[in-house]
Amino acid sequence: MNIHRALAEVQDLKEHLGEEFRGRVAYNFTDTPEVRFEGFQFPPGWKNTRGSRHGRVLFELPESYPDHPPHVYVDGEMRFEGGRPAAMAPARQDGDSKWVPLSVFPSERNWDPEANSLTTAVTQLMEVLQAPDREIPIESDAERTNDTDEHAEPSEANDDRTDESSEGSEQ
Structure with missing residues (x-):
């Protein structure tokens, strides 16, 4: 994994999310190649078992990142309109947490390193979450920068969680 690029991308991602994102972005590439989002606001139609639209998201960066896209997982408690859409695969256990893979990049051909x-991965995640049973074309970062009004961004409300600042470790 290209750690320098991943660290730079996390900083760009935090800027992209801006102040509207009231959750927490956590990473520590020396321990695990992951970026975790706590308090991620899911689009309408999504709720967890407690009735909140806020949940956790995990990006697992493969050893070959950025040549291959991140693997995207959502909290196993999240449901879309009461059920699991086809984009969600069977759950996996990670300690006490249950994560469900979400098909954000239908094939590696949809990823251009x-x-x-x-940031592309978060934008694509939001597109898939808004219409989880529909295939969404993927834009490059340059294309998205030229046309930002069409893309929703995560989180504005802070209804059932504490406000936490972003954190990370660059050890």
Whole structure:
């Protein structure tokens, strides 16, 4: 994994999320190649078992990142309109947490390591979450920068969680 690029992309991602994102972005690439989002606001139609639209998201960066896209997981308690959409695969256990893989990049051909980044992955995640049973075309970061009004961004409300600042470790 290209750690320097991943660290730079996390910083770009935090800027992209801006102040509207009231959750927490956590990473520590020396221990695990992951970026975790706590308090991620899911679009309408999504709720967890407690009735909140806020949940956790995990990006697992493969050893070959950025040549291959991140694997995206959502909290196993999240449901879309009461059920699991086809984009969600069977759950996996991670300690006390249950994560469900979410098909954000239908194939590796949908990922261009020269044009895509973690910001692309979050934008694509939001597109898939808004219509989880529909295939969404993927834009490069450059294309998205030229046309930002069409893309929803995560989180504005802070209804059932504490406000936490972003954190990370660059050890």
